[in-house]
Amino acid sequence: MLDGLIIKSQSGFYTVETEAGRLICQLRGAMKRGRRRGDVAAVGDRVRLLPLQDGSGVLEEILPRQRILSRMAPNPRGAYQQIIIANPDQAVFVFSCAQPAPHLGMLDRFLVIAEKQGLPAVVVANKVDLVGEPAAREMFGHYEPLGYTVVLTSARTGQGLEALRQHLVGKISVFAGPSGVGKSSLLNLLLPDAHLAEEEVSRATSKGRHTTVVRELFRLPDAQAGSYVADTPGLKALALWDILPEELDGYFPELRRYVAGCSFSDCTHTHEPGCAVQEAVERGEVHRIRYESYVRMRTGQEVE
Numbered sequence: 001m002l003d004g005l006i007i008k009s010q011s012g013f014y015t016v017e018t019e020a021g022r023l024i025c026q027l028r029g030a031m032k033r034g035r036r037r038g039d040v041a042a043v044g045d046r047v048r049l050l051p052l053q054d055g056s057g058v059l060e061e062i063l064p065r066q067r068i069l070s071r072m073a074p075n076p077r078g079a080y081q082q083i084i085i086a087n088p089d090q091a092v093f094v095f096s097c098a099q100p101a102p103h104l105g106m107l108d109r110f111l112v113i114a115e116k117q118g119l120p121a122v123v124v125a126n127k128v129d130l131v132g133e134p135a136a137r138e139m140f141g142h143y144e145p146l147g148y149t150v151v152l153t154s155a156r157t158g159q160g161l162e163a164l165r166q167h168l169v170g171k172i173s174v175f176a177g178p179s180g181v182g183k184s185s186l187l188n189l190l191l192p193d194a195h196l197a198e199e200e201v202s203r204a205t206s207k208g209r210h211t212t213v214v215r216e217l218f219r220l221p222d223a224q225a226g227s228y229v230a231d232t233p234g235l236k237a238l239a240l241w242d243i244l245p246e247e248l249d250g251y252f253p254e255l256r257r258y259v260a261g262c263s264f265s266d267c268t269h270t271h272e273p274g275c276a277v278q279e280a281v282e283r284g285e286v287h288r289i290r291y292e293s294y295v296r297m298r299t300g301q302e303v304e
Contacts, residue, residue, distance in 0.1 A: 008043065027059050041062055042084075042086045067118055069091060069174055089120070106178060115253070127181070161186070169223045170224050
């Protein structure tokens with residue numbers, strides 16, 4: 001038996017990195033049977049496998065996951081949990097300063113999901129060359145006081161690339177973000193041997209076209225062991241499928257300290273009198289854009 005790390009998943013075949021090299025594996029038949037609500041194996045899983053004489057292998061055991069980044073996906077038997085990556089050390093959420101315009105409500109939803117999973121998050125504001133650094137900081141600067149790392153980058157000029165790389169060393173990092181923001185362009189600079197297809201933005205719609213179809217971990221060149229980067233399909237939405245409305249305020253770091261000061265223990269922070277959160281917004285202690293994102297999520301509105 002060998003221990004390994006799944007670094008690629010495609011059509012039921014898993015590429016596993018082990019001390020003995022890379023093996024193409026499939027799940028043992030017993031692991032495929034029975035009802036399930038999520039992926040049995042995923043990129044980032046630590047596994048035990050049985051090597052076969054032909055150089056392939058059989059996955060015998062999926063070791064317990066520490067955390068996941070996932071979304072709900074359609075299935076003939078109903079929705080199931082699709083694991084984007086297992087056991088990431090951090091999420092890197094890439095959004096553009098322009099072309100397309102930044103969807104901060106979508107970023108806020110991604111950050112809520114990261115908070116739910118206990119997953120540290122890095123915010124990358126790409127295409128800073130299109131708007132200038134002062135404007136980029138104006139757009140994304142309010143995330144830093146909340147404890148999120150913000151890196152301003154430009155895939156075209158190379159600005160911020162080394163700073164971003166330093167945040168990836170020694171970690172398994174999953175990149176996610178809407179299409180067209182330059183995520184694959186950044187990754188091609190960080191991972192020159194990966195040859196990732198770059199996202200295009202339609203001039204007519206200013207919306208990106210999805211290009212990434214295979215989930216895969218790539219080693220960060222010239223970095224210490226354990227430095228991997230995962231590219232993911234362009235994600236328009238990561239659903240808040242396992243977050244109850246009444247617990248949502250706990251995943252906004254800036255709201256947590258005010259909740260106990262509300263007049264009502266079941267305060268939704270949307271309309272009640274004596275709401276400490278709304279009062280903090282009025283005093284400018286909570287950024288209004290973040291609060292508006294919270295309200296849309298709390299009331300079940302689509303976040304764009």
